[in-house]
Amino acid sequence: MEYALSESLEDYLMGIFIVSKQNKVVRLKDIAKERQVKLPSVVNALKELAEKGLISHERYSYVTFTDKGLNEAKKLYDRHKTVFKFLYEILGVTEFIAEKDAHRMEHDLTASTLDLLTKFTEFMEMSSKRGESRFPEQFKYFMETGKFPEIKSKEGGIMEKTKEKPLSELKRGESGKIVRIKKGIGALKGRLLTMGAVPGTVVRIKKVAPLGDPIDILILGYHLSLRKEEAEKIIVQEI
Amino acid sequence: MTNALITKGKTISVALAGNPNAGKSTIFNALTGGRAHVGNWPGVTVEKKEGRFKYKEYEFLVTDLPGTYSLTAYSIDERIARDYVIKEKLDVVVSVTDSTNLERNLYLLVSFLELGVNSILDLNMADILEQRKVRVNTKKMEELLGTPVVMTSATKKAGLNELKEMIIRSKDRKIQPLRIDYGKEIEGAIKKVKESLSGVNSPYPVRFLSIKLLEGDVEIIKEVGELGYERSVESAMHEGSRLEVGFGYDLETEIIERRYGFIESIIRQCVRRVPTIEEKLTVSDKIDGIVTNKWLGIPIFAFLLWATFQLTFTVGGIFADFIDTFFGWLAESSAIWFASIGAPGWLSSFVGDGIISGVGAVFVFLPTILILFAFLSFLEDVGYMSRAAFVMDKAMHAIGLPGKSFIPMILGFGCNVPAIMSARTISSEKDRLLTILINPFISCSARLPVYVMFTGIFFKSNQGVVLFTLYMLGIVVAVLSAKLFKSTIPKLKGPVSPLVMELPPYRIPTLKGVSIHTWERGREFLKKAGTIIFAGVILIWLLASFPMSSEYASETTLIGLIGKFFAPLFRAAGFPFWQAAVALLFGIIAKEIVVGTFGTLFGGEGALSASLLKYFTPLSAYSFMVMSLLYIPCIAAIGVIYRETNSWKWTTFITVYSLVIGWVMATAVYQLGSLFI
Numbered sequence: 001m002e003y004a005l006s007e008s009l010e011d012y013l014m015g016i017f018i019v020s021k022q023n024k025v026v027r028l029k030d031i032a033k034e035r036q037v038k039l040p041s042v043v044n045a046l047k048e049l050a051e052k053g054l055i056s057h058e059r060y061s062y063v064t065f066t067d068k069g070l071n072e073a074k075k076l077y078d079r080h081k082t083v084f085k086f087l088y089e090i091l092g093v094t095e096f097i098a099e100k101d102a103h104r105m106e107h108d109l110t111a112s113t114l115d116l117l118t119k120f121t122e123f124m125e126m127s128s129k130r131g132e133s134r135f136p137e138q139f140k141y142f143m144e145t146g147k148f149p150e151i152k153s154k155e156g157g158i159m160e161k162t163k164e165k166p167l168s169e170l171k172r173g174e175s176g177k178i179v180r181i182k183k184g185i186g187a188l189k190g191r192l193l194t195m196g197a198v199p200g201t202v203v204r205i206k207k208v209a210p211l212g213d214p215i216d217i218l219i220l221g222y223h224l225s226l227r228k229e230e231a232e233k234i235i236v237q238e239i
Numbered sequence: 240m241t242n243a244l245i246t247k248g249k250t251i252s253v254a255l256a257g258n259p260n261a262g263k264s265t266i267f268n269a270l271t272g273g274r275a276h277v278g279n280w281p282g283v284t285v286e287k288k289e290g291r292f293k294y295k296e297y298e299f300l301v302t303d304l305p306g307t308y309s310l311t312a313y314s315i316d317e318r319i320a321r322d323y324v325i326k327e328k329l330d331v332v333v334s335v336t337d338s339t340n341l342e343r344n345l346y347l348l349v350s351f352l353e354l355g356v357n358s359i360l361d362l363n364m365a366d367i368l369e370q371r372k373v374r375v376n377t378k379k380m381e382e383l384l385g386t387p388v389v390m391t392s393a394t395k396k397a398g399l400n401e402l403k404e405m406i407i408r409s410k411d412r413k414i415q416p417l418r419i420d421y422g423k424e425i426e427g428a429i430k431k432v433k434e435s436l437s438g439v440n441s442p443y444p445v446r447f448l449s450i451k452l453l454e455g456d457v458e459i460i461k462e463v464g465e466l467g468y469e470r471s472v473e474s475a476m477h478e479g480s481r482l483e484v485g486f487g488y489d490l491e492t493e494i495i496e497r498r499y500g501f502i503e504s505i506i507r508q509c510v511r512r513v514p515t516i517e518e519k520l521t522v523s524d525k526i527d528g529i530v531t532n533k534w535l536g537i538p539i540f541a542f543l544l545w546a547t548f549q550l551t552f553t554v555g556g557i558f559a560d561f562i563d564t565f566f567g568w569l570a571e572s573s574a575i576w577f578a579s580i581g582a583p584g585w586l587s588s589f590v591g592d593g594i595i596s597g598v599g600a601v602f603v604f605l606p607t608i609l610i611l612f613a614f615l616s617f618l619e620d621v622g623y624m625s626r627a628a629f630v631m632d633k634a635m636h637a638i639g640l641p642g643k644s645f646i647p648m649i650l651g652f653g654c655n656v657p658a659i660m661s662a663r664t665i666s667s668e669k670d671r672l673l674t675i676l677i678n679p680f681i682s683c684s685a686r687l688p689v690y691v692m693f694t695g696i697f698f699k700s701n702q703g704v705v706l707f708t709l710y711m712l713g714i715v716v717a718v719l720s721a722k723l724f725k726s727t728i729p730k731l732k733g734p735v736s737p738l739v740m741e742l743p744p745y746r747i748p749t750l751k752g753v754s755i756h757t758w759e760r761g762r763e764f765l766k767k768a769g770t771i772i773f774a775g776v777i778l779i780w781l782l783a784s785f786p787m788s789s790e791y792a793s794e795t796t797l798i799g800l801i802g803k804f805f806a807p808l809f810r811a812a813g814f815p816f817w818q819a820a821v822a823l824l825f826g827i828i829a830k831e832i833v834v835g836t837f838g839t840l841f842g843g844e845g846a847l848s849a850s851l852l853k854y855f856t857p858l859s860a861y862s863f864m865v866m867s868l869l870y871i872p873c874i875a876a877i878g879v880i881y882r883e884t885n886s887w888k889w890t891t892f893i894t895v896y897s898l899v900i901g902w903v904m905a906t907a908v909y910q911l912g913s914l915f916i
Contacts, residue, residue, distance in 0.1 A: 092483075092487075093480065093483075093484065094476075094479060094480045094483055096476050096480070097476075097480045143487040144487040145487075146487075180489065180492060181492065183489070187313045187457075188737045188739070189491065189492075190309075190311055190313055190454075190455075190491060190495075191308075191313045191737070191739050192739060193491065193492060193495040193496075194308055194309035194311060194313075194346060194495060195308055195343065195739060195741075196342065196343050196346075196499065198492065198495055198496040198499050199492060199496055200496070201499075206524075206527075207527065207531055208533075209531065209536070209629050209630055209632060209633060210531070210532070210533050210534070210536035210537050210630055211537075211630075211632075211633035211634060212633065213632065213633045213636075214629060214632050214633070214738055216527075216531070216629065216742060220340070220342045220343050221340055221342065221343075222340050222343060222741060222742075222743075222744075223523075223527075223741065223742035223743075223744075224739065224740070224741055224742070225625070225629050225632075225738060225739075225740045225741075225742055226737075226738060226739060226740075227632065227636070227737070227738045229737070230737050230738060230739060
């Protein structure tokens, strides 16, 4: 990098990028809200960023990126997202802490470490998607029980009893015992939990709507309909 | 409600809380005799019902809270219930539960008890329990929960006096918030958060606040933050993440799980012979097997909707015609009578064209609304409406709306007014608003006379095809508008709200329940929407009558002048003459009036078709029909949009938007058409 950006300027650049993703135009007050700072600080930061040729900002108008700035902001944003993913999805840290720590890590870690972390996160994501590696599942099991999952057979599968799948994959008439509700789905999780979808509850798929979605499940003795989209968030053990 | 005659001690304020379908409204109706004041909760469009009744020397004020499953602020309904119970200083909250499904139903009660609210547990539907030979040890339940328990069966009017007695007896009860043991680790966390909250000035008990902070309740976090206790919020976050990392706990899950554990232990100790799921649901299941069947589900839904539609608009139409004729006769007779006593022409016109037709314009909708809502409340009370949403959800999801929006969309083909009112069953405010906003584009039956008149003159050989394109255009504009609103208006942005919807067991509705609900809808329409419709009609009358020297609605009246002023605007759409503009203005009262207005302005039925042929070409006739389809919803639709959104902002927005869309589409049709013809 031929120019050095301070930690705070990096954050501003990323902040502007996040705002620009959400809104059509970037206003000063949106940046202030995103960064949780006062307007004058935003004005100062924008001045510096403009001097470095990353953004352009005329008085009283919206903020726009230069090509260089957009590139830089995207890089920063991707880096932040990967670190966040590592903490949140792989380690299972809470959203709040993950956000906070990701912020620290991305500024303090050496570039090469960050690079490897990125690669590692990608690898874990791919392997869990393809179902080839059981690392993520095994790690979750380890976190929950403190024990290393017993290997059942040579293929390296985990014991049958811990075989988990989303409720959306059960077929009509099949039952499952709820293991957990996925994180990161906002208020939906609480809604499902308060309606009785707590771990240990047994559910059965009673019906599928004529068009294939939503589904009707029997839970705590009543019928509840969910879209597959929602059912996917409920992890069950087939029984 | 401030009433000087009400003295404290003689008046008991009661709120009814409970899960949807627990029989709350039946209890409410049974207690108050169905006489309720219906309004809105402040700031939102959720319905608020209040009623009062006397028992012994006491006057009871009963508020029906929205049906909720918990008190965590996941939806507006739940927030309303929580705020009301906490901030209104009620004497007693009656938690109405469906005793055939205690496990889930008790969750709400437990939330109240943790909140330290003076509650009574009402085990409703006790008759069904008895049929199934299930015994509940209410004494033991009272002991374990620390709250009085009553059994009722609202549909059979059993246990109501016991409930009233219980309310009187427990109105001054001093109570301690219920303590559920959340286990060593969580209790430790609660203790720490509690300490950090010491001295906090909040209506909620401190333990409750601590638990909610740990659960991550957004509203409570905000509230505590505003009280200057950000440190407690952070402490809760810290404790939460410590437990999550250390023990693999997910706090929210763990806390709710413990509550369900507590409920389960109560049920185990107090209920003998919990029926198995299978025997409990057979009848309902059998019906569902047919009604939501893979092949039959959609045809059955289509048939029920068709039947509702037919009966509403044909039977309703007969009454509506009758009312229309009656008011027409009344207007005529008044004119004759005024002439006979030599009253001035303007007075006669004011009474005839203004007041009488204004009242008529309101009442003409009443039969349709009453019949439709009788049907809809019947289907709702039976339990079919949620099945309809279940069956149609996927199709509607494709255009960004939930399954429950389908019914208002279809009803719009009959009349947009009841269609917009029927959107009320949609629980998410965002989805409901969107459903209401696009409804006026669905071509209602009042627009049909306009199409019939024009197609009969200009498109004799392919009347059907032209009609079809107009109806399709309405649907396309509605769907595209929905997409547009969803991508541009912040309040409507985002994916369709998640579907977590109970399919209640089928029940036989009571005549009383259905008729009360139907009448409430009718009354609201008359009161709120009716005022606006009436005012609109009077306004148009004024415009059409002044100045007095001119003939009613002629070129030199205000409306004629307005028409002349706007006429050039329609040059691009192909009908730049004042009569068209005036007809459109009158069409705001009701779209079919466009036809009558042309009749008046072009000199009676006979000369009409000749004049139209002189003024319109087939192309401009088509663009005029497009305009009639899309521009400003009629005054009645505007009235109900206001009534249902409770906002002038949205009402104005959709009025202006539809006007612009109408003009743009009519112009586009005319201009593009001109290129080819």
